[in-house]
Amino acid sequence: MQALLDAIASANFPTDAQRLFHGRGGLYPGCEAWTLDAFPPVWLVTKFGEASPEEVATLTTALQARQAQIAPPEKPLNAVLQTRVAGRSETTVLAGAVPERHVVTEDGARYLVNLTRGKNHGLFLDMTEGRRWVQAHAQGTKVLNLFAYTCSFSVAALRGGAKAVVNIDMAHPALATGQHNHQLNGITSGAQFLGHDLFSSWGKVTRLGPYDLVIADPPSHQKGSFVAAKDWPRLLRRLPDLLKPGGHALLCLNAPEIPEQFLHDHLAAQAPELVIEQRLPNPSAFADVSADRALKVLVARLPSLGEINHSP
Known part of the structure; x- marks a missing residue:
């Protein structure tokens, strides 16, 4: 998962919802199961497979370190991990919280999303x-x-x-x-x-x-x-x-x-x-x-x- 960690270490959190790392595209050997998305104010990591406790800990540490570098102290890390196994998904809040009414933007448009229920998030x-x-x-x-x-x-x-x-x-x-x-x-x-x-x-x-x-x-x-x-x-x-x-x-x-x-x-x-x-x-x-x-x-x-x- 090194390529994912490198992407986190260099990511600038955007204003609009967007993908930040696409391991599924096959361009990062060893990271084919991973994606990273920004649904401001939340980072969303998805793994197509089980995530080990060691992987979860490493991800959380990496995200906390990057958040501390790019955000003021009053903006704590909000991060979610979703794993998908055999057609089922499981979502875990790694840090912070997900807005109860979570609205994101794209090109000036606003959309309601839900990162904690189901595989699809609304956008x-x-x-x-x-x-x-x-x-x-x-x-x-x-x-x-x-x-x-x-x-x-x-x-x-x-x-x-x-x-x-x-x-x-x-x-x-x-x-x-x-x-x-x-x-x-x-x-x-x-x-x-x-x-x-x-x-x-x-x-x-x-x-x-x-x-x-x-x-x-x-x-x-x-x-x-x-x-x-x-x-x-x-x-x-x-x-x-x-x-x-x-x-x-x-x-x-x-x-x-x-x-x-x-x-x-x-x-x-x-x-x-x-x-x-x-x-x-x-x-x-x-x-x-x-x-x-x-x-x-x-x-x-x-x-x-x-x-x-x-x-x-």
């Missing part, structure tokens, strides 16, 4: 560039946000001038957090929150459209919700009917075992009308030895009527 830090792209391209659009979770994409879209966003997710508690996120950002209109199973709600989703932008960021494998190999084709074949001519789709695949070509192949088979325009970069902190193993975010577009009419 996926690897999707920062996706939220930036949505905000930059949202002006005047109608957006469909599928698998909306806590609706950070919706916040980004409405901050970017979207006319309306339809958020759909079958997890009602996540949508409730999403509503709080809109309130935190002073957004009082323009968003709908539908607590439905997408695959039994196509009729309603289609009637509310068509959309200028469809965002699909499903779980990579969640029984009862979405299984990539089976459900991506079902989702992609619906896109042409959901999009306005000239509209875009943001397709997010966060499954290390599934390569980017998977999306290309299924788009070609299920929605050949769509053209892939680009793959968005991931935040530099999430650098990976393999582009296929990292988060894959593709921007696809349904050609406009003019383009279709002028095609040879």
Whole structure:
């Protein structure tokens, strides 16, 4: 874990929530199980596996030393360790405390997070560039946000001038957090929150459209919700009917075992009308030895009527 300790020793605690060390990317041999995130005012260390008492003690000492170097005495260390073993997570407060109502920022937006319950904290830090792209391209659009979770994409879209966003997710508690996120950002209109199973709600989703932008960021494998190999084709074949001519789709695949070509192949088979325009970069902190193993975010577009009419 030396590379992690070196990262802690040189880290400057940021204002915005962000990743500070990404051992999962495979660029630091021996540290593949470790990540370090800043969710101000809390440091979050995650280990994908058990952490020994010696590792916990070493981490705590390193974090205390760095906090003493970069923060005034009246700002004590707040640090959390989460371990993930066999699909389960366990969270331990190493020092200090976690705010009861923990709000973090990203590019001026505010989001409610929870570091002590479950594997997911309310804001996926690897999707920062996706939220930036949505905000930059949202002006005047109608957006469909599928698998909306806590609706950070919706916040980004409405901050970017979207006319309306339809958020759909079958997890009602996540949508409730999403509503709080809109309130935190002073957004009082323009968003709908539908607590439905997408695959039994196509009729309603289609009637509310068509959309200028469809965002699909499903779980990579969640029984009862979405299984990539089976459900991506079902989702992609619906896109042409959901999009306005000239509209875009943001397709997010966060499954290390599934390569980017998977999306290309299924788009070609299920929605050949769509053209892939680009793959968005991931935040530099999430650098990976393999582009296929990292988060894959593709921007696809349904050609406009003019383009279709002028095609040879």
